[in-house]
Amino acid sequence: MTALGFEAHDHSGCIDDALERAESRCHDAKLQFTPARRRVYEILLQGHQAMGAYDILEILGKGGHSVQPPTVYRALDFLLRAGLIHRIERLNAYAACMLLADHDAGDASHVPAFLICRQCRTVAEAEGDRSTDGLTDAAAASGFVVETRVVEAEGLCPACSEGGDRP
Amino acid sequence: MTALGFEAHDHSGCIDDALERAESRCHDAKLQFTPARRRVYEILLQGHQAMGAYDILEILGKGGHSVQPPTVYRALDFLLRAGLIHRIERLNAYAACMLLADHDAGDASHVPAFLICRQCRTVAEAEGDRSTDGLTDAAAASGFVVETRVVEAEGLCPACSEGGDRP
DNA sequence: TGGGGATTGATACAGTATAACATATCACCT
């Protein structure tokens, strides 16, 4: 299993592809990919980084007219439900899904695992599955019914571990 | 691998054992297990449940004299560093470690995996390891240096899945 | 045409966590 997010790539094309896929998936699922939601998604696609809701709020507010928190959180909720972005629990932040091409929208077996750089906040996403998340056996043995999973690692990305390691 | 936390047990003895182990571990590591820290730890040991910092704050404040947030957060920081409790990222909450007997204080290979009941907040803790967290391979392949991990599942505990399942 | 669902705007507030500075305590050295 490999992780997407750190390697060099055609990022402008990466954004265009993601937007196109989002349009088509929302259309298929009869979800409204409105301008407000698209704008928030674009902001998250700018870098492969986790951004807080208020970071997004600030960028949205650059254009003079004021934007309130609910606007951002509503867009984030929509994008999360649509499977276009993920919440990074460790950071109380959000990042665009990097594996849109690899799985379907409602694919419950999609168990994303994240590699989070504590220095630059870059996030890489690996495709985990239920057999390797270290929880399935324990849950089965104890009768626990798993509904959602969080698998995240924090550390230093390749770029940041070159330079000074200490925070 | 099994998970501790759901099964019936001698909970009073469970608390006493944990306190004793905490005393001895802090003494060995030359850490000060002060009354304030001990009190917060005792509160977290009361149930095998995740508690928010402000839940703890409220209980601490029951005795008339006022307690401020930093008091609680400092005690939580200490207990986290000492390995006596864990933070549950999914809930922005804290729970006492249930596997004190199984690993050493500074044991970096201790990769706890949590089963979190969304209804009663009971938390079970399973001992994961690096080979099953679904991240090690991806990290190695991309040159990412993992420092800390979060593995959490949310769902319904055995007791809560008996009754009504819907929230 | 007008009713109903989904979306957005706006205000206020709730919940989580930390910064900053003062004070207290204790071990240790002189």
Place this chain on the structure above:
DNA sequence: AGGTGATATGTTATACTGTATCAATCCCCA
């Protein structure tokens, strides 16, 4: 005893993250 530094606690204020609520708007369609 007195000074000194490390650690811990008290206190106030504030920053960061997320929701509740109600009004206004838009759009599709019976």
